[in-house]
Amino acid sequence: MTFNLSVSPDFAPDHISGWYFFNTWLQRTLDIGIHLELYDSFDAQRKDIRADKFDLIYANPYDASMLVRELGFQAVARPASQPDETVIAVNAESDFHSVEDLVEGCRVATTDDPDVHTMGMIMLESADLDSSNVEIKQHSSYVVGAKNLLNGDADVGFFLKDAYxxxxxxxxxxxxxxxxxxxxVVHHSLLVGPRMAEHIPALQTALLTMQDDAKGKGVLESMGISSWEPMDVEQTEFMIDLIDTLID
Structure with a gap:
């Protein structure tokens, strides 16, 4: 049986090859077949997730809620010391020097990454701004959003810190x-679906010792990850509750 792996579309383009290396490493380490499928759209990926296409997903915090509570996935690991944080940035030549300087009608460059967008909007509240008095400009990636800031098509942008x-x-x-x-306390995590549950012990052991092996360490570096740390049910539920509270 061949399992299917996917990765949240918000990873840096430079790490595409790293995820293919990781997939190869996983197959050899666990001695099972795994097919990697990458997306450049959150919506397209979520459609296939709901169609029960995947067994292993490196998920952003927003999708973790759906995967765990609706589809029966289990979080097994997360990147060590790599929480998801949101950055609000402007063009270096902008007259805005703080969030409080932003004004009604400003153009916000964002993506369809819901947790980053939600946190960005929450941070705009200190300037009395919300979706009713700013112009939201959604882009396919953080790189495109940055280019919009630089060419003057947006006034402010939301970015995942790692992507920035x-x-x-x-x-x-x-x-x-x-x-x-x-x-x-919010972070991406590697989640395993019901069909692959029997491989969780071997997978978690392999991940937590990955940095101790020369090949494993090289793969981690190509992914922009230093090492993995375990993730238990309590940690997973706390993160999901927080994300659900922010989005609601």
Whole structure:
């Protein structure tokens, strides 16, 4: 039997090859067949998730709620010391130097990554801004959002911190961060579906020792991850409850 793996579309383009390396490493380590399918759209991926297409998913916090509570997935690991945080940034030449400087009618470059968008909107509340008095400009990726800021088609942008940090130095040098969130307990996680449940013990053991092996360490580096740490039911439920509260 061949299992199917997918990855939340918000990873940096430079890490595409890393996920293919990871898939190969997983197959050899667990001695099972795994097919990797990547997406450039959250909506397209969620459609296939709901169609029960996947058995292993590196999921963003928003999708983790659906996967665990509706589809019976179980979180087994998360990247160590790598929480998901949101960055609000502007063009370096912008007259806005703080969130409170932003005004009604400003154009917000965002993506369809719901947890990052939601946190960005929450952070705009200090300027008395919400979806009713700003112009939301949704883009397919953080790179496209950054380009909109740089060419003057948006006034402010929301970014996943890791995605912002991995923009080219040239792009970041032309942008200025107004604020970063500091939640610390929200993060991407690797979740296993019911069909693959029997492999959880072997998978978790392999992941938690991955950095100790030369090949495993190389794969981790290509993914932008230093190591994995275990994730239990309590941690998973706490994170999901927090995300559900923010989005509701």
């Amino acid at each position: 940090d991995e923009l080219s130095e040239l792009i970041r040098s032309r942008m200025r961060v107004l604020v970063r969130s500091e939640i610390s």
